[in-house]
Amino acid sequence: MFIGHFAVGFAAKRVAPRLSLAALFAAAQLADVMWPVLVGLGIEQVRIDPGNTAFTPLDFVSYPYSHSLVFLSLWGVMFGLICARIIHDRRIVVIAASLVVSHWVLDWITHRPDMPLYPGSIKLGLGLWNSIPATIAVEVAMFAAGVWTYARATRARDASGRWAFAAFVGLLLVIYFANIGSPPPNITAVVIVGIAGTVVLILWAWWFDRHRTALI
Ligand SMILES: [Zn+2]
Numbered sequence: 449m450f451i452g453h454f455a456v457g458f459a460a461k462r463v464a465p466r467l468s469l470a471a472l473f474a475a476a477q478l479a480d481v482m483w484p485v486l487v488g489l490g491i492e493q494v495r496i497d498p499g500n501t502a503f504t505p506l507d508f509v510s511y512p513y514s515h516s517l518v519f520l521s522l523w524g525v526m527f528g529l530i531c532a533r534i535i536h537d538r539r540i541v542v543i544a545a546s547l548v549v550s551h552w553v554l555d556w557i558t559h560r561p562d563m564p565l566y567p568g569s570i571k572l573g574l575g576l577w578n579s580i581p582a583t584i585a586v587e588v589a590m591f592a593a594g595v596w597t598y599a600r601a602t603r604a605r606d607a608s609g610r611w612a613f614a615a616f617v618g619l620l621l622v623i624y625f626a627n628i629g630s631p632p633p634n635i636t637a638v639v640i641v642g643i644a645g646t647v648v649l650i651l652w653a654w655w656f657d658r659h660r661t662a663l664i
Contacts, residue, residue, distance in 0.1 A: 449554045449555055449557070449558045449587060450587070450620075450623075450624055450627075451587050451588070451590070451591040451620050451621070451624050452554050452558075452586070452587045452590045452591065453473075453476045453477050453480070453550075453551055453554060454473060454476070454477070454591065454594065454620060455587075455590040455591045455592075455593065455594030455595070456476045456547060456550050456554070456590075456594060457469065457472040457473040457475070457476040457477070457547065457594070457653075458472075458591075458594035458595055458597060458598035459593065459594040459597040459598065460472045460475075460476070460543065460547055461597070461598045461601045461602060461657075461662065462597050462598075462600075462601040462664060463543055464540060464543045464544075465601065465602075465662035465663075465664045466535050466537065466540075466662070467531060467535060467540060467543075467544070468653075468654055468657050468658070469598070469653045469654070469656075469657035470650045470651070470653045470654035470657060471531055471534075471544070472547060473649065473650055473653050474527075474650055475524070475527055475528075475531075475544045475547035475548050476547045476548070476550060476551060477551065477646065477650075478520070478523055478524075478527060478548045478551065479514050479515050479520055479523075479548075479551040479552070479555070480514075480551070480642070480646065481646050482513070482514040482523070483511055483514040483515065483642065484638065484639045484640075484642030484643045484646075485639075485643060486511070486513055486514050487511075487635065487638070487639055487642075488639040488643070491513065492510055492511040492512070492513065492514060493509040493510045493511075494506055494507065494508055494509060494511070494635060494638065495507040495509055495635075496631050496632060496634070496635065496638075498629075498631045500560070501559075501560050501575065501577035501578050502577060502578055502579060502580050502583075502629070503558075503576075503577035503578075503579075503580055503583045503628065503629065504577055504629075505629065505630070505631035505632070506632075506638070507562075508559065508562045509562075511564075512564050512566070512567035512568070513567070515551075515552065515555065515563060515564065516552075516563075516564040516565060516566050516567060516569070517549070517552050517563075517564070517565045517566065518565060518566040518567075519566070519567075520548055520549050520551060520552045521545070521548075521549055523548055524544065524545035524546070524547070524548030524549050525541070525545050527544050527545065527548055528540065528541035528542065528543070528544035528545040528548075529541055531544045532544075555573075556572055556573055556574065557573075557574050557576050557586075558573075558574075558575075558576040558577050558583065559573035559574075559575070559577060560573045560575045560577065560578070561573040561575070580628065580629070584628075587624070591620075591621075595617055599613075600663075601662060601663055601664055602657070602660040602661060602662050602663060603660060603661050603663055604659065604660050605659050605660060605661055606659050608655070608656060608659040609656055609659030609660040612652065612655060612656035612659065613656045613660065616649075616652055616653065616656060620649075623645075
């Protein structure tokens with residue numbers, strides 16, 4: 449899942465208005481923030497395998513530290529504690545940790561059975577990715593609901609708050625549809641695009657979120 453994770457981050461602004469959208473995205477996407485780094489270091493493995501599922505040409509051979517339920521719960525609590533320290537609100541721990549763990553739940557729905565509970569465990573996955581139309585229907589509906597929730601929970605203070613937000617939403621949709629089924633040239637490209645893409649998107653979100661006021 450890709451834009452579905454951003455949908456959850458957008459929607460979370462309503463329950464965590466004091467936390468930057470950048471932090472909400474980083475939480476919902478923490479698994480995919482760590483994953484390209486761990487793949488680049490050779491700690492986790494992925495293979496290019498066109499047709500692995502209809503939706504993705506990637507075979508997630510092993511990713512127990514970035515994508516197992518146990519490790520994501522651990523990272524979630526740590527991430528939540530950091531957020532709580534930054535905004536001086538301990539209630540945020542549960543929200544931030546839930547966002548991190550939501551990544552596992554959404555990937556479990558979309559992936560074929562390759563999602564571990566803990567390193568070495570059985571692997572689970574409901575395989576939504578076996579159908580491109582079903583994947584698009586679910587993710588686009590989630591994304592629309594998330595964007596709508598964020599747009600209603602905040603108000604643009606200036607042109608940056610309005611247009612950088614709109615451009616971000618448009619860009620995510622373009623990336624999403626442009627990537628369906630097209631295999632990357634090699635794993636190095638997956639790692640570089642994964643790391644650089646996440647950094648750019650999170651900084652971008654931090655920027656336009658600063659130009660919007662939370663209404664709650
Ligand atoms: Zn993931």
